[in-house]
Amino acid sequence: MPSDLVPTSPVLVFGGSRGMGAAIVRRLAAEGRPVAFTYASSDATAQTIVAEIESAGGKALAMRADSADASAVAAAVDQATGRFGPLGVLVVNAGVLMGGPIDSFALEDFDHMLAVNVRGVFLAIHYAAPHLLDGGRIITIGSNTAERIGSPGSSVYAMTKAAVAQLVRGAALDFAPRAITVNNIQPGPIETDMTAGLMDQIRPRLPLGRIGKPEEIGGLVSWLTGPDAGYMTGASLTIDGGWTA
Numbered sequence: 001m002p003s004d005l006v007p008t009s010p011v012l013v014f015g016g017s018r019g020m021g022a023a024i025v026r027r028l029a030a031e032g033r034p035v036a037f038t039y040a041s042s043d044a045t046a047q048t049i050v051a052e053i054e055s056a057g058g059k060a061l062a063m064r065a066d067s068a069d070a071s072a073v074a075a076a077v078d079q080a081t082g083r084f085g086p087l088g089v090l091v092v093n094a095g096v097l098m099g100g101p102i103d104s105f106a107l108e109d110f111d112h113m114l115a116v117n118v119r120g121v122f123l124a125i126h127y128a129a130p131h132l133l134d135g136g137r138i139i140t141i142g143s144n145t146a147e148r149i150g151s152p153g154s155s156v157y158a159m160t161k162a163a164v165a166q167l168v169r170g171a172a173l174d175f176a177p178r179a180i181t182v183n184n185i186q187p188g189p190i191e192t193d194m195t196a197g198l199m200d201q202i203r204p205r206l207p208l209g210r211i212g213k214p215e216e217i218g219g220l221v222s223w224l225t226g227p228d229a230g231y232m233t234g235a236s237l238t239i240d241g242g243w244t245a
Helices: 003-008 019-030 043-055 070-084 107-131 155-178 199-205 214-225
Strands: 011-014 035-039 060-064 087-092 132-141 181-187 236-239
Touching: 011 019, 011 070, 011 107, 019 035, 019 043, 019 087, 019 214, 035 043, 035 070, 043 060, 060 070, 070 087, 070 107, 087 107, 087 214, 107 132, 107 155, 132 155, 132 214, 155 181, 181 214, 214 236
Parallel strands: 011 035, 011 087, 035 060, 087 132, 132 181, 181 236
Antiparallel strands: none
């Protein structure tokens, strides 16, 4: 796809109603892209984002879908492309976080984390790829725990995010013939509901002395979708205030 088509081509975001996902949806919609996004549970929150975007003159579509459910992922891709046409950008942000030491980690929680954080990423790329325009962009949202765990009880979560980083490297090679770039963003502590209540203990450990904002992740996603990032693929970009430095 010619680079001049990228800025206005449709976007599909898996996990776009809260935190970083909502910031990504808002940022790309503000740039003039039609944005379809999935959410797991809160209809009201998702529809509020749609109304906000549409009131500003944009186009948005919210779809309830469990990223652990292959049929739901496939249906979301079909619904998004049915409304907006072929995709220019796919963002895979949906994920779950559960902690605990290995010897007491519940097997059902382990399976669920793998289903959403690893299998769900594969499913999103697998089903969306045939609908991606040549020259498009695939962006996954991983975690800096793929590089440094940092605290006990994070082994399973970190494992899933390391798997995503490796999947991205391979996917970059798979899609290079179509000039589709595939990159992974690895945030550190970000102000979301997942980190609520942990700020005071996290902040002193960050070299920059502050928690990241969801909008900063949205800004990095925006850059990866633009022409200046056209030569970057297979990369994992860590954005964590120096946590892993």
